Each structure stands twice: as structure tokens, then as C-alpha cells.
Amino acid sequence: MSNTMDKVNKFRDDRNWRKFHNEKDLAISISLETSELLELFQWKKSQEVVDKKPDKIKEELADVLIYSYMMADNMNFDIDEIMAEKLKKDSEKYPVDKSFGNNKKYTELKNN
DSSP: OHHHHHHHHHHHTTTGEEEEEOHHHHHHHHHHHHHHHHHHTSSHHHHHHHHHOHHHHHHHHHHHHHHHHHHHHHOOOOOHHHHHHHHHHHHHSSSSHHHOOOOOOHHHHHOH
């Protein structure tokens, strides 16, 4: 992860863009790039886009990840740590015995 973050930071710093990358603007950029990823799939079947536009998917996904990594770096968050914490919380909300093979939200699982 640090090697990737070093490359992202070097790209940013070589262009003197750090001053533009505050948390608010990074959050906006994550949302905008996510919307561009979604736009690829709009009005199409999923497999059609996967088959015909894998390079565009990779490009938009990379943008989402780059901005996400930058925000984590700004906040001094360890990506592995925050993902492990989130997976732990989700494991509690979605126990295997109740969630296996279905897509119900955790609030609906409690009723079963």
C-alpha cells in the first residue's frame, strides 16, 4: 500500500496539487468518479459493459481508489486497519447463518 500511496503522492506533488486536495474536495471527487463509473452501466446490462468496456471500468475504478487513498492519507488512516475494522462490524451485522445466500439488509435479518 505505501508504494502505491508514494506514487499517488509523487504524482500530486509533482504538479503542486496538494493545496487542492482537502477532505471536502476529495470526498466530492470520490463521489464524482463513482458517478462516472456508474454511468458506464446506465441503461445497459451489466455483462454488456463488463465485456465491452473493461478498460473504462478500470480507469474509473482507479480514479475512485486514488481519491480514496488520498483521503485516507490526509486523515492518517491506515487502509488495511480501517478495512479490517469495517469488515469486523459488518461480520457482526451480517452473521453467516442469517445472511448466507441472501441480500437482505442487516435490519431485516434481525427479524428472522
